[in-house]
Amino acid sequence: MNRILAVADLTSAAYYRKRPVGKEKARRGPKPKISDEDLLVEIRTEILTSTFMDEGYKKIWRKPNWNNRI
Numbered sequence: 001m002n003r004i005l006a007v008a009d010l011t012s013a014a015y016y017r018k019r020p021v022g023k024e025k026a027r028r029g030p031k032p033k034i035s036d037e038d039l040l041v042e043i044r045t046e047i048l049t050s051t052f053m054d055e056g057y058k059k060i061w062r063k064p065n066w067n068n069r070i
């Protein structure tokens with residue numbers, strides 16, 4: 001077995017590791033109200049319509065109506 005692992009350039013742990021069959025790892029926690037793509041569009045819109053030149057993510061997140069939209 002050692003010779004086979006050496007030729008395949010594998011460790012024994014990598015050879016014997018069991019891989020999940022046909023099941024993707026799901027996101028943990030509750031489902032978000034908005035999809036990632038929609039959230040990205042909202043963030044980009046907020047940055048583009050901002051009145052400040054270098055507004056950071058903390059200022060954008062603290063805007064009063066941001067929490068109502070998500």
